[in-house]
Amino acid sequence: MKQFQSSQSVFDLFVVGGGINGVGIANDAAGRGLSVFLCEKDDLASHTSSASSKLIHGGLRYLEHKEFRLVREALAEREVLLAKAPHIIKPMRFIMPHRPHLRPAWLIRTGLFFYDHLGKRKKLSGSNNVFFKEDSPLQPAITRGFEYSDCTVDDARLVVLNAMQAREKGAQIMTQTRCVSAxxxxxxxxINLENTHGQFQIKAKVLVNAAGPWVSQFIREDVQIISPYGIRLIQGSHIIVPKLHDLDKSFIMQNDDGRIVFAIPYLDKFTMIGTTDREYEGDPAKVAITEEEIAYLIKISNEHFKAQLQREDVVSTFAGVRPLCDDESDNPAAITRDYTLSLIQDQADQAPMLAVFGGKLTTYRKLAESAMKQLRPFFKDKMQASWTAKEALPGGENITSIEQLISEVQEKCVGVSECLATRWVNAYGSRVWTMLAHIRKVEDLGYDFGEGLYSHEVDYLIEHEWARHSADILWRRSKLGLSFPADKVAELDHYLSEKIVALDAA
Ligand SMILES: Cc1cc2nc3c(=O)[nH]c(=O)nc-3n(C[C@H](O)[C@H](O)[C@H](O)COP(=O)(O)OP(=O)(O)OC[C@H]3O[C@@H](n4cnc5c(N)ncnc54)[C@H](O)[C@@H]3O)c2cc1C
Structure with missing residues (x-):
């Protein structure tokens, strides 16, 4: 078996999994001076971490399940993350229509009082009552409700930015590389790894298992030891439809089965509706929305909004599985959303494994800090202090105003439309200048694959953001896939494969 060619003979940390938890831990550890290697079998964020409701939120409904620790931590994280990445995380007001047969108004008001006060909040405004008039997008029977703040996030980009920062701090990040055994x-x-170039081996002092839905399977099958916890795979699906209203606000709808469904403005033209909660037993990589879930989400939307949806209005769908720590709850919606970190080491001289069970996008940074705390005894003198609370993520540095950055981009790059400049700034933040280095006018951007995706940006994504296939670019580095011409996808893939062959040969 080949040894991995690196100046590093033994890494401090080896991380399996390039979802939010894996990259969050790799980033935190690399910034504290540890040598880190992370492998991801597919693309970064190709599983649960790009199939979320895209919220950085306290989780109002977790209060009902008495998850106070989680809610407090998540609420406080909203503003920490907002400051770290204002280009991909945005404040959002949520309207909760009140319908008499659901949770009583006093209970919701009490919940919102806790929500306003449990975590630190400076930028996000507090909750209030709302009364709907005739111009409301809601059904006329819905006359009152509540409003509160949370944030939306580009989930896949949050993962990519953490991976970029980890690499900038010295971590080796290898995508399209599976950990086959350890x-x-x-x-x-x-540790044995496999990719299109063959198999190779690396050594590490600690193994972090952040394989998400595969966490238990990895322990059982690839390491062949007993997993301390079971995992429950709970499917959640979303539909994307033409926008239901013109407000820049989300709606949180309480269904009569007790579930909560969000309708969130999505990419100017759409509304994203989800999520469902159902037990899932298949291969996590093959999860897909069912017709039953589509009908369920359409029904809830139609019960609330004046704009009535039909099955054919669904433009796109996506589904993911929450890898939740099995707390033996009967109700999928009630299983804890909190995370559990388990240090697996039977004897003091045995190499430890830290396994991540559960978690949320919102709490990834705190989860990584907790992981570092558990690993500190193994790196006593080497591990430096925590740092992630203050340092911006790539592109989040030096942003005073998103609008100003958009006009600067239009000034610098002659001929670029406001729409394209806005997409770039909301994706790359202040790193838009790295992407646009040497570009003076739109003609310098090279070949236009469609929808304003030029070969120059594709090259940047290959070089800086691990893009290897069209889906990496169209669905995770951007969401251009929603409008990208189908006949151009093969052309983009062909371009990418030629570039990557050339890169590998170099
Ligand atoms: C429907 C839904 C909605 C959600 N909404 C929200 C929300 O709005 N806000 C929020 O905060 N949280 C939300 N969450 C939760 C959040 O998305 C997840 O907790 C989080 O993405 C889990 O990340 P992860 O890194 O643990 O798993 P993943 O993102 O699945 O990453 C694990 C990675 O490990 C890789 N891997 C596995 N085995 C191997 C191997 N042997 N070798 C190499 N790589 C391997 C996989 O390919 C995968 O990419 C939601 C979840 C779902 C499903």
């Missing part, structure tokens, strides 16, 4: 030998982990 065993303990002489106090170290000996």
């Amino acid at each position: 065993k303990r030998e002489d106090g170290l982990w000996v």
Whole structure:
């Protein structure tokens, strides 16, 4: 077996999984001076971390399940993350229509009081009552409700930005590379990896298992030890439809089965509606929305909004599985959304594995800090202090105003439309200048694949953001896939494969 060619003979940390939890831990550890290697079998964020409701939120409904620790931590994280990445995280007001047969108004008001006061809040405004007039997008029977603040996030980009920062701090990040097995030998982990170039081996002092829906399977099958916790895979699906209204606000709808469904403005033209909660037993990589879930989401939307949806209005769908720690709850919606970190080490001289069960996008940074706390005894003198609360993510540096940045981009790059400049700024933040280095006018951007995706940007995404396939660009680095011409996808893939062959040969 080939050894990985690196100046590093033994890494401090080996991380399996390039979802939010894996990259969050890799980033935190690399910034504290540890040597880190992360492998992801597919693309970054290709599973749960790009299939979320895209909220940085306290989780109002978790209050009902008495998850106070989680809600407090998540509420406080909203403003920390907002400051770190204002280009991909935006404040959002949520309107909760009140319908008499649901949770009583006093209970909601009490919940919102806690929501306003449990976590630190400076920028996000508090909750209030609302009364709907005739111009409301809601059904006339819905006359009152509540409004509160949370944030929306580009989930896949949050993952990519953490991976970029980890690399800038010295971590090795390898996508399209599967960890096929790992065993303990002489106090170290000996790890076998596989990608299109073949198999190779690396060694590490600690293994972090952030395989998300595959966490238990990895422990059982690839390491062949007993997993301390079970995992419950709970499917959640969303539909995307033409926008239901012109307000820049989200709606949180309470269904009569007790579930909550969001209708969130999405990419100017659309509304994203979700999520469902159902037990899932298949291969996590093959999860897909069912017709039953589509009908369920349309029904809830139609019960609330004046704009009535039909099945054919659904423009796109996506589904993911929440890898939740099994707390033996009967109700999928009631299983804890909190995370559990489990240190697996039977004897003091044995190489440890830290396994991540559960978690949320919102709490990824705190989860990474907790992981570092658990690993501190293994790196006593080497591990530096926590740093992620204050340092911006790539592109979040030096942003005073998103609008100003958009006009600067239009000034610098002659001929670029406001729409394209806005997409770039909301994706790259202040790193838009790295992407646009040497570009003076739109003609310098090269070939236009469609929808304003030029070969120059594609090259940037290959070089800086691990893009390898069209889906990486169209569905995760951007959401251009929603409008990208179908006949151009093969052309984009062809371009990418030629570029990557050339890159590998270099
Ligand atoms: C429908 C839905 C809605 C949600 N909404 C929200 C929300 O609005 N806000 C919020 O805060 N949270 C939300 N969440 C939760 C959040 O999305 C997840 O907790 C989070 O994305 C989990 O990240 P992860 O890194 O643990 O898993 P993943 O993102 O699945 O990453 C695990 C990675 O490990 C890789 N992997 C597995 N095995 C191997 C191997 N052997 N070798 C190499 N790589 C491997 C996989 O390919 C995968 O990419 C939602 C979840 C769902 C499903």
